[in-house]
Amino acid sequence: MDTILEVKDLVIHYETDDGRVYALNGLDLDLREGETLGLVGETGAGKTTLARGIMGLVPDPPGRIKGGEILYRGTDLLRCSNAEMRHVRGKKIAMIFQDPMTSLNPVTNVGVQIAEAISNHEHLSHRDALVKAREMLEQVGIPAGRAEEYPHQFSGGMKQRVVIAIALACNPDILIADEPTTALDVTIQAQVLDMLRELREKYSMSMLLITHDLGVVAQTCDRVAVIYGGEIVESADVFSLFERHLHPYTQGLLNSIPKLNEDVDRLQPIEGMMPDPTHLPEGCKFCTRCSYATERCRTSHPVMREVASGHSVRCFRYEQEERHEDR
Amino acid sequence: MAKYVLKRLLLLIPVLIGVTFFVFTILAVAPYDPVTVILGDGATEEAIEGMREELGLNDPLLVRYVNYIWDLLHGDFGKSYKTRLPVADQILRRFPNTILLATCSMVIAIVLGIPLGILSAKKQYSLLDNVATVGGLVSVSMPNFWLGLLLVILFALKLRWLPSQGMGEDPVAILKSLILPSITLGTGIMASIMRMTRSSVLETMRQDYIGTARAKGISEGRVTVRHMLKNALIPIITISALQFGNLLGGSMLTETVFSWPGVGRYMLDAIKTKDTPAIMGSVILMSVSFSIMNLLADILYAFVDPRIKSQYRSARRKKSFKGEGAAS
Known part of the structure; x- marks a missing residue:
């Protein structure tokens, strides 16, 4: 499979009054044609910043892109002009935001909100765009007759469907879904995820699914990347990762999920807190919470190592394995 | 509705x-x-x-x-103590002049105030924003009549471009004599509309739906007008309607400075001569125009925001629902 989107060494900081927030620190990621890549991490790990970075929508100020490349089919999006980026946004790469309750314009009817994206990219008249908008609504399971209604007349799950219809209206190559189901209740979550999966196949898109829910990842994704402190700490295909989670952070994430076959009284959280993003540790970003941390972890920064085919991890503990494989 | x-x-x-x-x-x-x-x-x-x-x-x-x-x-507003003329006739004769002046002032205030407010919000803390902020504060704090006098000194006395007094007879002359009083009245209102637009747009700018709009790849101009401004309109409508209601009641000082034959000047004259029926008539006009403008603002909300429209509707529905409940 060809790589459709490649993020190389992306560094994004926020300059705030309380100091510099190190949101992304040399993040590498690649998304292949037609796959669903799950990006997993806790709040503050830099997931949304990455999504906004790819869309060219990092608020500046305070956000600053300090370096790196975002290659979409070989073109560096960071070097694109504003006008060029407008042709990418919505048309090539579309995005679904976290909270459907607030991501629709309350004073414009949903048909127009979908049609706006269509007439913008496909040079259709307003009327033709509206017709296509109604078709999109049907696609996401909303009767076309509701196109003239306003967001406040829809439930949360319906709103997220509308948001999805907006994102898919111009048949994008890549869909970035930033926690698309976090704000929804569990039954609706499943519906929305199923629909996303179906539509992804139907439109043969690639999808970057941002989530903190490993269950969602297991259900939906082909590959997984785990993000911590603004960098990827482990990436693998979904089966290898659930079978053999190497990074202590990934282990902690998986251990914190209660298991159905064991009787557990207490959940097992990862000890400690996410480090303050204005003062990240010098060495491994996870060393403050890691039970295996050594002096070396605190002073030097581990690199990503491929320990098995397609399975990379950023941890000193697996240096041996890599050498072993080399031999 | x-x-x-x-x-x-x-x-x-x-x-x-x-x-x-x-x-x-x-x-x-x-x-x-x-x-x-x-x-x-x-x-x-x-x-x-x-x-x-x-x-x-x-x-x-x-x-x-x-x-x-x-x-x-019975439609009788009484006769002026001073002139012995019917108050209603006198006020109605002057009211069109006041409407004309008020409308011109509002047009100036809105046409300049809203774009300036949007610009200040979009370029927050820039030089333009700071200049607009200071300028706005000065124009709001400045007494109208004083600005009027300054304008008269400059444009009527020194440059002799525009008349300083009264209202001309033919359309061109009327237009000419409108300019200075409209600017005088419009400046302060423009500043308050600008400030209100700025803060309201700043608020909507940070909403999630602006991100959704930008993610569609539509132009920044469209994002600004269709998504930011449209959502920011409610407080702008409120302040504009209140100010317009105020102006329609007549602006005593400005109309006096420019000898504008409007209801404001009529009221000031009435107060000076303690002409009770004339004062009462002016006060009634003032409160009616103010209340009607308020109502107009409330109606406009419904056109701008479908949520408010549905509230007006649901109030009716709730009532009919209750009625059905009582009947059964």
Whole structure:
């Protein structure tokens, strides 16, 4: 499979009054044609910043892109002009935001909100765009007759469907879904995820699914990347990762999920807190919470190592394995 | 919607009763005698007493008030003490001039205020924003008549471009004489509209749906107008309508400075000569125009924000629902 989107060494900081927030620190990621890549991490790990970075929508100020490349089919999006980026946004790469309750314009009817994206990219008249908008609504399971209604007349799950219809209206190559189901209740979550999966196949898109829910990842994704402190700490295909989670952070994430076959009284959280993003540790970003941390972890920064085919991890503990494989 | 409007119009009645009673009482207890104003200082005792009887000033306050309201209900606003001319005619003759001036001032204020406010919000803390902020504060704090005088000195006396007084006869002359008073009145209002637009746009700018709009790849101009401004309009409508309502009641100082034949100047003259019927008439006009503008703002909200529209509707639905419940 060809790589459709490649993020190389992306560094994004926020300059705030309380100091510099190190949101992304040399993040590498690649998304292949037609796959669903799950990006997993806790709040503050830099997931949304990455999504906004790819869309060219990092608020500046305070956000600053300090370096790196975002290659979409070989073109560096960071070097694109504003006008060029407008042709990418919505048309090539579309995005679904976290909270459907607030991501629709309350004073414009949903048909127009979908049609706006269509007439913008496909040079259709307003009327033709509206017709296509109604078709999109049907696609996401909303009767076309509701196109003239306003967001406040829809439930949360319906709103997220509308948001999805907006994102898919111009048949994008890549869909970035930033926690698309976090704000929804569990039954609706499943519906929305199923629909996303179906539509992804139907439109043969690639999808970057941002989530903190490993269950969602297991259900939906082909590959997984785990993000911590603004960098990827482990990436693998979904089966290898659930079978053999190497990074202590990934282990902690998986251990914190209660298991159905064991009787557990207490959940097992990862000890400690996410480090303050204005003062990240010098060495491994996870060393403050890691039970295996050594002096070396605190002073030097581990690199990503491929320990098995397609399975990379950023941890000193697996240096041996890599050498072993080399031999 | 129609029911809502009707209800609001009916609410005008208690408002007007309150306002008229309040002003009427104040004028009645104020330490002056309208009769001496009418007849002058040299009047004889009998003439004064006759006049008092004729005007009904010897009746108790409540009786006088009820009489006044009774006349009002028959369309009689009374006659001016000073000129002996019917107040209603006088006010209605002047009102179009005031409407013209108010409209021009509002057009200036809105046409400049909203774009400037958007620009300041989009370039927050830039030089432009700072200049607009300081300029806005100065224009709001500056007394209208003083700005009017400055404009008269510059454009009428020194440059001799525009007339300083009155209202011309033909359309061109009217337009010319409108310019200075409209700027005088419009400046302060423009500044408050600008500040309101700025803060309201700043608020909507941070909303998630702006991100959704940008993610569609539409132009920044469209994002600004269709998504930011449209959502920011409610407070802008409120302040514009209130200011317009204020202006329609007549702007005493500005109309006086420019000798504009409007209701504001009529009211000031009435106050100066303690002309009770004229003052009452002006006050009624003022409160009616203010209330109607308020109502207009509330109606406009419904056109801007579908959520508010559905509230107006659901109020009706709730009622009919209750009615059904009671019937069954």
